[in-house]
Amino acid sequence: MPVVLENLGKRFGDGAPVLDDVNASIAQGEFVALLGASGCGKSTLLNIMAGLELPTSGALEVPSDGAAFMFQDAALFPWLTARENIELALKLRGVGKAERRTKANELLDLVHLGGAGDKRPHELSGGMRQRVSLARSLAQDRQLLLMDEPFAALDAITRDLLHDELERIWKETGRTIVFVTHNVREAVRLGQRVLLLSSRPGRVVQEWNVTEEHRTDAGLAGQLTGVITARLREEIRRHAK
């Protein structure tokens, strides 16, 4: 189990807990969608897994070499070209200069951006930027890949394509992926398992397995989406005054 969360809690200052008693374990090579409404602490949970924040209680087990992270906006450095952004990730990982270029080109090709390596982030469309960002997070070469609503800001057509793209890359590279989203369809589309996080405080309240049948049968997938949406709304309704 590359990721184990045990009774994990987080509060900022004296405020109400953002996360409370979160329990989950994620298997090697698994694709887990972490679903929740706004303010449920999904991003906080991801930041804790990435080591960007520390939990205030509980314990977690993550791979010792850390995790790769993909942000909601591409977060590419504007002063570097697409290729240089990937090369920087390789450089900070300690890859030698000669190898960096070859590796960066391979990764660009993997995300179907072989011809755009010399472009700067502002010259790329939103979808292309996210693919560069994906290539950069793959350049980190970590078994665990954490993704924080990476496609939330994209248009529907691009998002659909990137879903296919991400699934393909996941199958090719065998990464363990934790994918945070507030989009039920996206969660069912991508995840092998969907974890629903409650809001204030965040806690894993229910989980669903998305089987191979769901992937090939649109009706079944739609049904599961409906069930999860109903549960999510129930969770949101709890906060009505």
Place this chain on the structure above:
Amino acid sequence: MPSNPTPLAEAPVSGEAAGPVPETRKVHAALTRSSTGNEDLRELESGLDSLQSDAARAARIDWSRILLPVAALVVLVLVWQFYVSLGFKRRDLVPGPMDVLGQFGTLWAEGSLQEAVWTSLQRGIAGFLISVVIATPIGLLLAQVAPLRRAFGPLISGLQVLPSVAWVPAAIIWFGLTDATVYFVVFMGAIPSIINGLISGVDQIPPQYRSVGTVLGANRLQMALQIVLPAALPGYLSGLKQGWAFSWRSLMAAEIIAVGGTIGFGLGSMLNQGRDLADMTIVMSAILLILAVGILIELLVFAPIEKRLLRRRGLLAGSTR
């Protein structure tokens, strides 16, 4: 710009070579799938990329950027000439453009024009460069170490507001009429503004850049050199620009006030000489030269650097320059 032109071209062959009619194209059972394979995906993405990217526009020289300022200058000179020709004021109090041009010629022939420009420029540039060397590490230190910033921040901001001319009397008492006086005043003008520029440059870095750096595994030094410094470059550059402006102004102030001793003959000294001789053409010549040097340094040094920096980062759109 299509990023993958080849798959686009050969796709009909590789994708549907087996089926003669379109009906044989495989339609996926699940509506959640939008593409059928790696090649198909590559082709789709390439199409979308080209739809969503702007076509590269060829860079052309925009003549209006050159002609309009020149035209404005010509108009100003004509207005000046017109006013003088009306004869409201005595000619020695308000000389015309031709009088000033004549004085330029005289000063050039004497060699004092070249001497003044060269002396001032040399001092201005040397003073500015030394200020950069002193201010940069101080600025980085203040930007990165919070207690130091709290302690010295208000003082540095205050020094930026204090006109550096205020240091001239002190400098003359300490250093006498030497070059040290001039340089001291330049430093007091330029250093605080460069420090402030660097600090605000670092402050304006999106916090996410640091998170990315941490996630990518950057250590403290790598974070400072590979991420913080390049990210802060636009702010730093505008600090440098302001630092140069302060250097140049402070230098002129110092040269006007502190005359004699071992202080050489600069543009400020020329201005002061014009006043002593009550020769308005010399005064005007000196003012125009001071202005011209300032404009030229901006146009030839800072503008190209800034333009390149901002264009590379896609920050130039909407600029009126």
